[in-house]
Amino acid sequence: MDHFLYRGGVLHAEDVPIPEIAASVGTPFYVxxxxxxxxxxxxxxxALAGLPHLICFAVKANGNLAVLKTLGDLGAGMDVVSAGEYLRARAAGVPGSRIVFSGVGKTRGELRLALAGGIRQFNVESEPELRALSEIAASMGLRAPIALRVNPDVDAKTHEKIATGKSENKFGIPIARARAVYAEAAALPGIDVVGVDVHIGSQLTELDPFRQAFGKVAELTRALRADGHVIRRLDLGGGLGIPYTRSNEAPPLPLDYGQVIRETVGALGCEIEIEPGRFIAGNAGLLVASVIWLKEGEGRRFLIIDAAMNDLARPSMYGAHHDIVPVLEPAAGVEHATCDVVGPVCETGDTFARARALPAMGEGELLAFRSAGAYGAVMASEYNARPLVPEVLVRGDHFAVIRARPSYDEMLGRDTIPAWL
Known part of the structure; x- marks a missing residue:
């Protein structure tokens, strides 16, 4: 469910008409x-009621400070994968005690920054990282709380570019080696072993891969406790998928996901951490664009809009589907025709949809990409010297620009021409 509905024939964000925002900030924009x-x-x-738990929003899904503060004020923790994301979470008011630092390539500088600023735990992904973290923490007179991320070799049955729990993926320590690495961790002076971490991928639409992975984590936890480790937290990652279409086929609900957690690891007495990103933010956002031209090609029609692959990369990168709807609701029974929805970037890959059935739309009319709140603005770039699009947050009948569109002067001002040119 989301709060983007037609009222009086006009698409609204909560109680704000989308055309009102477009008139104020221009297109394209995220809302x-x-x-x-x-x-x-x-x-x-x-879904996790009755279990000790912390829900850590995956900042990589949407890193806008206003979005992070909205969730942080509700009690959410944050899952970060870089120093920049850590600093964003802190700037949004989230204390270090609610921040988990994940990621396969943390630098020594990032480890030191998080230790100095406060951290709930590091999800460590390799022996070299573990040893470096111990060295840095010990030099600061600290012990770094860690969970080792284990790779359970479970097929998440998702897109190959967002699967993270198979043996050929770069993430985590092979689960068969975990007990040996935990033994090393326990002997290091700057390390405090607190838990186990697993994450098998994103946009999962079935529960069985979670059940397989969590079952392996439960088995490992029992073995680690038998080895003398005090395992008090289980970080089960994120990955629950969302519906990107309005069909009747929907991914499992959080309540079902929570039941899998209860059945697999609920009896272990551990605090549960999960790291949802897409499920929280995905259907909470739209990308709104304007039609530039309708172009007749050889045997196909192109609807050219002012949003492009640099604004929303998912269709070009993953072949991802987003429902595209006109902001002004078509009359019942209005004729639809197929067209390719494309942007102005000089790449054939700048295509959002092929042979998509849409009502006739003319120059300047608004359309919206649904389910664009996750992995949208955070993956945007200024390719073709196109300014980053603004982001807008709505609450009730109010809206505010939470990231402004940079001017061309601001874009140019970031470059420096050496004096010798």
């Missing part, structure tokens, strides 16, 4: 619903 963000966060709270 997020506070009510949807809060609702999706609370679904996970309900």
């Amino acid at each position: 997020y619903s506070t009510a949807t963000l809060a609702r999706h966060y609370r679904l996970f709270q309900e």
Whole structure:
């Protein structure tokens, strides 16, 4: 469920008409619903009710400070994968005690920054990282709380570019080696072993891969406790998928996901950490664009819009589907025709949809990409010297620009021409 509905024939974000935002900020732009963000966060709270837990929003899904503060004020922790994301979480008011630092390539500088600023735990992904973290923490007179990320070799049955739990993926320590690495960790002076971490991928639409992975984590936890380790937290990652179409086929709900957690690891007495990103933010956002031209090609029609692959990379990168809807609701029974929805970037890959059935749309009319709140603005670039699009947050009948569109002067001002040129 989201809070983007037609009212009186006009698409609204909560109680704000989309054309009102477009008139104020121009197109293209991202718009997020506070009510949807809060609702999706609370679904996970309900799913884990009765279990000690912390829901850590995956900042990589949407790193806007206003979005992070919205969730942080509800009690969310944050899962970060870089120093920049750590600093964003802190700037949004989230304390270090609610921040988990993940990622396969943390630098020594990033490890030191998080130790100095405060951290709930590091999810360590390799022996070299483990040893470096111990050395740095010991030099600071600290012991770094860690969970080792284990790779359970489970097929998440998702897109190959977002699968992270198979043996050929770069993430985690092979689960067969975990006990040996935990033994090394326990002997290091700057390390405090607190838990086990696993994450098998993103946009999962079936529960069985979670069940397989969590079952392996439960088995490992029992073995580690038998080895003398005090395992008090289980970080089970994120990955629960969302519906990108309005069909009747929907991924599992958080309540079902929570039941899998209860059945597999609930009896271990551990605090549960999960790291949802897409499920919380994905359907909480739209990308709104304007039609530039309708172009007749050889045997096909092109709807050329002012958003491009640099604004929303998922279709070009993953072949991802987003529902595309006109902002002004078509009359019942209006004729639809197929067209390719494309952007202005000089790449054939700048294509959002092929042979998509849409009502006739003319120059200047608005359309919206649904389910664009996750992995949208955070993956945007200024390719073709196109300014980053603004982001807008809506709450009730109010909206605010939470990231402004940079001017061309601001873009040019970031470059420096050496004096010798």
